[in-house]
Amino acid sequence: MEAYNNVDGSLPPSYDVAWGQDPRFCKHVHDNLHGNIYIDPLSLKFIDTEQFQRLRELKQLGFTHMVYPGAVHSRFEHSLGVYWIASQCVEKLRSYQGMELGIDRFDIQTVKLAGLLHDVGHGPFSHLFEREFLPQVVSGSHWSHEQMSVNMVDYIVDEHNIDVDPQMIKRVKEMILASSESSPPRSSNEKSFLYDIVANGRNGIDVDKFDYISRDCRACGLGCNFDFQRLLETMRVLDDEICYRAKEYLTIHKMFATRADLYRTVYTHPKVKAIELMVVDALVHANNYLEISSQINNPIQYWKLDDTIIKTIETSPIEELKEARELILRIRRRNLYQFCNEYPVPKDMLDNFKKVTVQDIICSQKSGGVTLKEEDVAVCNVKIDLTRGKHNPLESIHFFKDYESQEKFTISDDRVSHLLPTSYQDMIVKVYSKKPELVEAISEAFENFQLKTYGIKTQVHPTPDKKKRRYNPLV
Secondary structure: OOOOOOOOOOOOOOOOOOOOOOHHHOEEEEEOOOEEEEEOHHHHHHHOOHHHHHHHHOEOOHHHHHOOOOOOOEHHHHHHHHHHHHHHHHHHHHHHHHHHHOOOHHHHHHHHHHHHHOOOOOOOOOOHHHHHHHHHHOOOOOOOHHHHHHHHHHHHHHHOOOOOOHHHHHHHHHHHOOOOOOOOOOOOOOOHHHHHOOOOOOOOOOHHHHHHHHHHHHHOOOOOOOOHHHHHHHOEEEOOEEEEEHHHHHHHHHHHHHHHHHHHHHHOOHHHHHHHHHHHHHHHHHHHHHOOHHHOOOHHHHOOOOOOHHHHHHHOOOHHHHHHHHHHHHHHOOOOOEEEEEEEOOHHHOOOOOOOOHHHHHHOOOOOOOOOOHHHEEEEEEEEEOOOOOOOHHHHOOEEOOOOOOOOEOOOHHHOOOOOOOOOEEEEEEEEEOOHHHHHHHHHHHHHHHHHHHOOOOEEEEOOOOOOEEEEOOO
16 A cells, blocks of 8 residues: 555645654555554655665574574564564653653654664674674674664665755664664763663663564464563653563563573574574685675675575586585585584583683594594584573663652562572583584584583483484583
8 A cells, every 4th residue: 555645746734754643644564463564654765775675685584494494584574563663662652651751753753763774784694694704704893783774874865865854863873773882872861761662772672672572483483472562551761761560570571581582492493503604604615706794894785785695606606606505505405514412501600601612622532533623613602691691681670660650660589480590691502513424523522621621511322323413411
């Protein structure tokens, strides 16, 4: 359904683009998670650009669909979802506390644009691109998709001559960077709560998580008992901070727990990590010829980079891409790096944990029939937490007792259900063999490393066919 504009294409004088948002004058999109989404005319100008449409070619969960076939949703639909929940969030605050908070049309449009554009600079293959690939090919890389999103926003505005208030764009970029370590000073100290809606660096509760947790659970066929609508209905701003009704602390905990469960069962599934390790190796092999890393700082080139680069590698006859091409072929034929074993680091050793490297495993090999090399082994150090490291996320969230109360407070551990965990972070070391014939040797070297480092090891038992191994962590 196209927007109902005047004959000359302009909006009726009675219609205010950002205030009230009459659905008749908006683009209507049906989303499989949120139902009907109504996109205002200014946001539509950003969506109808090749730079934003690129997000259709970025799978939200990278190669997770190779294990969970339904996980083929894209950054495009996620961005529309974040736009919509951000819109609902700020509209509800205006409805409940509008006079008190001074939320105006400028604020509403700004928050919606921040939600829409927060991932416009995201790299291919989920977070693998910036966390695993770039550090191997760019020395001291501090590149982040948040900063690239900010650069892309500027580029889109300039390239497409979008008529938008420069102050609005400035605040949109500040909101996108609000949870990053390089978050800039805010242009206004007023209405700080607006900066916590899309990307919340204060306590981790934001509409970005609301969407991807619900969307990823649905796509992977997992149950999701976290109800973000409940939080939207009960939130309230006190002292320039979004607070939540105290009785909703379990709802908030469910959000963090569901996210952690997704990390454990989906994002870091052993097969998913094996495929990701192979993709990283393929990209590293292809980087010199395709010059992938040289495109990351130039929006003019960067927006052309998406998940289809794998098909480029796979179908190219160029000799320089042979090694990368063979790795992609192995993935297609399910000839993956072999999972050897994993080790959950004991809780009392987390504070002093040092990332395990390939060299650590090789140096732990005892004399045997084969000599392991660095190119034979792959190691993943997987951290799973509730967004606050080893700390309880509820400690950084403020609550209120009821809607008449003006007092905000935190909920201490001794007031939380005893059924909830007392540990909030796991560190799991996963080890893989790049060659099937070396699984045994690498597994034994990893066990030796565990004994030497932690004084205990995980036991690995051959299955009856003696071709595969299964693990039984003893912690």
